[in-house]
Amino acid sequence: MKTITDSNTKANTMNSFEKWGVTPHVLTLENSIIREILKLSSQPGVISFAGGLPAPEMFPEADLKEASIRACDTYHDRALQYSISMGVPEFRTAIAEFVKEQVPDINAENVLITSGSQQGLDIVARAFISPGDYIICEAPTYVGALQAFNFYQAKYETVDMDDQGMITEQLEAKVKKFKPKFIYVVPNFQNPSGITMSLKRRIQLVEIANKYDIPVVEDNPYGELRFEGEPMPSLTQLGGNTIITLMTFSKICAPGFRIAWLIAPEDIMPVFEKVKQGGDLHTSTFSQYVMLEYLKMGKLNDHIKKIIKCYGARRDVMIKAMDEYFPSEAKYVKPDGGLFLWLTLPKGMSGKDLLPKAIGEKVAYVYGAPFFPNGGGEDTLRLNFSNASDENIIEGIKRLGKIIKDNM
Numbered sequence: 001m002k003t004i005t006d007s008n009t010k011a012n013t014m015n016s017f018e019k020w021g022v023t024p025h026v027l028t029l030e031n032s033i034i035r036e037i038l039k040l041s042s043q044p045g046v047i048s049f050a051g052g053l054p055a056p057e058m059f060p061e062a063d064l065k066e067a068s069i070r071a072c073d074t075y076h077d078r079a080l081q082y083s084i085s086m087g088v089p090e091f092r093t094a095i096a097e098f099v100k101e102q103v104p105d106i107n108a109e110n111v112l113i114t115s116g117s118q119q120g121l122d123i124v125a126r127a128f129i130s131p132g133d134y135i136i137c138e139a140p141t142y143v144g145a146l147q148a149f150n151f152y153q154a155k156y157e158t159v160d161m162d163d164q165g166m167i168t169e170q171l172e173a174k175v176k177k178f179k180p181k182f183i184y185v186v187p188n189f190q191n192p193s194g195i196t197m198s199l200k201r202r203i204q205l206v207e208i209a210n211k212y213d214i215p216v217v218e219d220n221p222y223g224e225l226r227f228e229g230e231p232m233p234s235l236t237q238l239g240g241n242t243i244i245t246l247m248t249f250s251k252i253c254a255p256g257f258r259i260a261w262l263i264a265p266e267d268i269m270p271v272f273e274k275v276k277q278g279g280d281l282h283t284s285t286f287s288q289y290v291m292l293e294y295l296k297m298g299k300l301n302d303h304i305k306k307i308i309k310c311y312g313a314r315r316d317v318m319i320k321a322m323d324e325y326f327p328s329e330a331k332y333v334k335p336d337g338g339l340f341l342w343l344t345l346p347k348g349m350s351g352k353d354l355l356p357k358a359i360g361e362k363v364a365y366v367y368g369a370p371f372f373p374n375g376g377g378e379d380t381l382r383l384n385f386s387n388a389s390d391e392n393i394i395e396g397i398k399r400l401g402k403i404i405k406d407n408m
């Protein structure tokens with residue numbers, strides 16, 4: 001039987017969708033450009049800096065196997081049964097304890113377990129966005145957040161970034177003018193730019209959010225992956241009263257479990273609970289109990305240290321290769337952590353136009369434009385350094401350097 005996605009021409013696809021009565025705005029949603037590029041970059045021999053994947057060799061496989069056995073032995077049928085929408089109570093308590101240094105003065109009541117932070121973004125969007133509502137975000141911003149918000153027909157007002165993060169000096173005027181439903185930021189080692197928001201800018205953001213009583217969605221999947229420098233306080237630590245924080249095990253443990261959490265003031269939690277319930281009833285009970293047992297084994301902090309060492313070394317290899325093979329007109333910001341390096345190409349060069357040439361030379365990246373919801377960023381691209389060996393990083397950067405130079 002032919003499936004919907006098998007339909008071979010756009011016209012046929014549109015016709016069959018129309019016959020099925022798919023909501024018009026859903027038809028206008030674009031596929032994630034990253035997924036499209038990942039398809040291209042999965043061809044044999046391609047060195048890919050395109051994804052945002054953790055290094056698979058770093059997964060704590062043996063410990064997770066042990067945690068899975070412990071979950072079965074300890075919780076028996078409870079680990080296999082339906083559970084409550086907010087998450088397994090013991091696990092919510094364990095998460096509140098795990099994050100207490102970054103998000104102080106919270107307890108299990110402030111924690112909602114989600115199926116990945118991607119679901120956290122969807123829950124926030126469903127709770128807040130009506131068609132045409134404005135969201136303020138950084139430019140560039142995480143393309144997956146745009147995908148989540150686009151579904152609810154959000155509009156965007158963007159705030160530029162420099163090497164200190166969102167230029168919050170632009171923020172207040174935009175808040176007054178656009179009356180956004182929330183402000184979305186990735187303050188630590190941002191995807192895609194790798195930039196971390198400075199303390200001054202964080203304080204300014206919190207002041208504006210408090211003054212206008214606007215929620216801030218602080219998406220923080222990378223905060224623990226700091227290679228150097230001092231950790232920055234979270235927006236809650238800085239006195240933010242309206243902060244919704246998203247955190248995840250995807251980058252510090254393994255994304256396959258789809259275990260993440262949303263932290264918010266207690267009075268908004270019943271809203272998120274209802275939204276979560278309508279979405280998937282609850283996050284996988286078994287995954288929650290496995291991660292609970294893994295936390296109880298006390299190995300996560302050492303594991304994070306191992307990842308930091310591995311990714312920090314890979315970042316250094318990439319930077320050294322860029323310094324050697326890229327023309328000086330190509331500029332990058334050195335990230336203090338995370339998974340990504342952000343490149344600004346020599347003047348007039350387009351990351352999109354360069355990509356087919358790069359794929360031809362068997363190296364892949366994600367070009368920058370899709371990370372800018374209101375346009376711009378044509379001369380930028382994102383490079384992931386966590387998921388390639390040192391040899392591949394050097395060879396891939398060498399190939400890319402030649403392509404950039406040849407096109408100058």
Ligand SMILES: Cc1ncc(COP(=O)(O)O)c(C=O)c1O
Nearest residue numbers: 052116117118142191248250260
């Ligand atoms: C900024 C940001 N938010 C959210 C996510 C989604 O993470 P999860 O795997 O927890 O759904 C990602 C994944 O790359 C991300 O980079």
